Amino acid sequence: MLALGARARAASKVMAMATRGDKDRALRAIASKLEASIEPLRQANAKDLQAGKDNGLDAALLDRLELTETGIAAMAEGCRQVAALQDPIGEVNDLSYRPSGIQVGKMRVPLGVIGIIYESRPNVTVDAAILCLKSGNATILRGGSEAIHSNMAVAKCVSEALAESGLPADAVQVVETTDREAVGQLITMPDFVDVIVPRGGKGLIERISRDASVPVIKHLDGICHVYIDKDADYDKAMAIAVNSKTHRYGVCNAMETLLVHQAYAEKIMVPLCEQYRAKGVELRGCDRSIALLDGSGVSIAQAVETDWQTEYLAPILSIRVVDGFDQAVEHIASYSSDHTESIVTENVTTSRKFIQQVDSSSVIVNASTRFADGFEYGLGAEIGISTDKLHARGPVGLEGLTSQKYIVYGDGHIRQ
Numbered sequence: 001m002l003a004l005g006a007r008a009r010a011a012s013k014v015m016a017m018a019t020r021g022d023k024d025r026a027l028r029a030i031a032s033k034l035e036a037s038i039e040p041l042r043q044a045n046a047k048d049l050q051a052g053k054d055n056g057l058d059a060a061l062l063d064r065l066e067l068t069e070t071g072i073a074a075m076a077e078g079c080r081q082v083a084a085l086q087d088p089i090g091e092v093n094d095l096s097y098r099p100s101g102i103q104v105g106k107m108r109v110p111l112g113v114i115g116i117i118y119e120s121r122p123n124v125t126v127d128a129a130i131l132c133l134k135s136g137n138a139t140i141l142r143g144g145s146e147a148i149h150s151n152m153a154v155a156k157c158v159s160e161a162l163a164e165s166g167l168p169a170d171a172v173q174v175v176e177t178t179d180r181e182a183v184g185q186l187i188t189m190p191d192f193v194d195v196i197v198p199r200g201g202k203g204l205i206e207r208i209s210r211d212a213s214v215p216v217i218k219h220l221d222g223i224c225h226v227y228i229d230k231d232a233d234y235d236k237a238m239a240i241a242v243n244s245k246t247h248r249y250g251v252c253n254a255m256e257t258l259l260v261h262q263a264y265a266e267k268i269m270v271p272l273c274e275q276y277r278a279k280g281v282e283l284r285g286c287d288r289s290i291a292l293l294d295g296s297g298v299s300i301a302q303a304v305e306t307d308w309q310t311e312y313l314a315p316i317l318s319i320r321v322v323d324g325f326d327q328a329v330e331h332i333a334s335y336s337s338d339h340t341e342s343i344v345t346e347n348v349t350t351s352r353k354f355i356q357q358v359d360s361s362s363v364i365v366n367a368s369t370r371f372a373d374g375f376e377y378g379l380g381a382e383i384g385i386s387t388d389k390l391h392a393r394g395p396v397g398l399e400g401l402t403s404q405k406y407i408v409y410g411d412g413h414i415r416q
Contacts, residue, residue: 001185004140004173005192008113011170012138016110020087022167023134029161030130031079037157038072044153045122052146060250060313064120067150075126075154078375082130085379088398089136092407100416103409108402110136112194115186116383117142117208119200122150128197129158129172131383135401138171140193142186144200145178152176187212197396199384202311217396219361219387221311222252223337224369227328227354229345230263236366237264237344241272243368244342246279250313252385253340253362253372257308257318259328265292265321273298273319281315288321308335325350329357336360338387340372361387361394 034041045067052062088108095105114137118124125141132139143151155174162169175182187196187208196216198208205218226244228237244255260269269292276283276298283300284307285293293300300319307318308331322328332341342364343354351365362372362385372395374382379397386392392400 001175001182001189002192004175005113005186005189007170008138008140008173009192011168012110012112014168015133015136015138015171016089016112018136018167022165023087023136024083026133026162026165026167027079027083027130029165030126030158031076031083033157033161034072034076034079034126034154037153038069041067041072041150041153041157042069044149047149048122048147055146057146058314061120061146063248063250065122065147065150067122071123075123078127079130081375082134082398085134085398087134088402093404095407100413101410102413105407106404107407108399109405111401111403113138113140113192114383114401115140115142115189115193115196115214117183117186117196117198117200117204119144119204120147121199122147122154124199125151125154125174126158128383131398131401133167133171135398137401138168138173140173140175140186142175142183148178183208184211187214187216190214195391197383215391217384217386217388217392217400219252219337219339219385221337222254222339222385223257223309223311223335224253224255224340224342224372225257225259225328225332225336226255226342226344226369227259227322227325227332228261228264228268229325229328229343229347229350230261231347231350232261232264232268232344233346233366234268237268238272238275240342240344240366240368242275242279244370245276245281245317246315247368247370249315251370252311252313253369254313255317255342255369256310256312257320257331257335259331260289260319260321261325261328262288262321262323265289269293269319269321270296270298273300276317279315281317283317283319285319286321289319292321311337325353329354332358332360339385340364340369342367342369361385 091108116128159169196214198205284303285300338360340362374395382395
């Protein structure tokens with residue numbers, strides 16, 4: 001691991017000086033290599049999927065693990081989208097003259113070497129590689145053992161494309177061992193690694209946050225809420241509440257708790273929950289939710305305290321009928337993981353209060369929580385969604401993988 005870190009550090013110095021043309025050429029080469037390697041990528045992924053089934057991985061993890069032909073095409077498109085993005089490196093902001101006559105500004109620079117630890121999703125190998133490359137960084141990738149064949153196949157495409165493009169192959173390195181001790185080494189190498197980005201389950205991220213001697217950009221989980229206000233538009237509320245939960249289950253921006261204003265609940269609860277039933281969603285609710293559904297033919301279990309605290313990543317939804325806006329915000333403050341919250345309302349004043357009072361990395365008005373995503377935010381791709389407040393927050397794209405340094409211009413100036 002130390003040798004791998006030393007190679008990454010050396011590569012990071014080359015990457016920091018790479019031009020936009022150098023980087024974009026490599027990104028387009030990675031896209032072409034992925035498209036030309038669909039069959040070997042699918043074959044490698046099939047080994048991981050079979051092993052996952054044999055080892056009893058649940059449906060949500062298997063969904064994250066699967067690498068479809070459509071998914072490979074999306075990875076290639078992601079490479080081209082990132083290539084089309086403006087290069088942040090070298091950008092100078094706020095350059096101004098000071099009374100002394102010097103000019104002071106800020107220049108955006110790479111972080112250096114980024115260690116990324118992730119589970120299940122082999123597409124993260126590409127997302128991480130291309131964002132780190134475009135932002136002038138080197139990266140060390142450590143995927144989960146359940147995706148080892150897929151990750152190595154993807155990494156082969158990336159390394160071949162880098163070599164063909166004239167950039168150092170060591171700019172993207174995948175840890176080939178599944179030994180957990182490699183993670184312990186990676187997060188305690190501050191001489192070679194500048195920041196760690198963990199992507200995975202709560203246990204993994206808590207362990208890394210606790211044990212790392214390198215700064216960590218993290219999110220623990222995605223307990224996301226949708227609040228249907230008393231002034232909601234019915235059609236919007238139905239569409240947003242259904243999409244936020246059922247568009248995909250095994251993702252961090254899926255809604256896990258639905259909050260409904262008591263003045264609106266009688267109008268929407270039964271037809272909305274009938275849609276959930278049709279899609280196979282298991283419902284767990286408060287006393288008022290259960291009472292409203294009584295006799296409707298829609299089954300709902302009694303929610304317990306742990307339901308409000310759980311990221312299901314599955315077709316399970318908790319529902320609470322609240323007294324009003326204040327109780328909805330209070331519930332979110334108590335149980336949210338600070339990931340994403342959405343309000344459905346036609347009242348502009350209420351929506352403004354929601355934006356001001358809810359302190360999550362994404363706060364949404366009249367749209368699905370599923371939009372909390374790097375592609376949807378125009379970042380081209382994301383390394384993850386940070387629920388921290390430092391150094392980056394929300395979907396972490398190119399800018400989140402950079403820092404700034406002060407630059408000063410003088411002409412023989414001395415301080416008096």
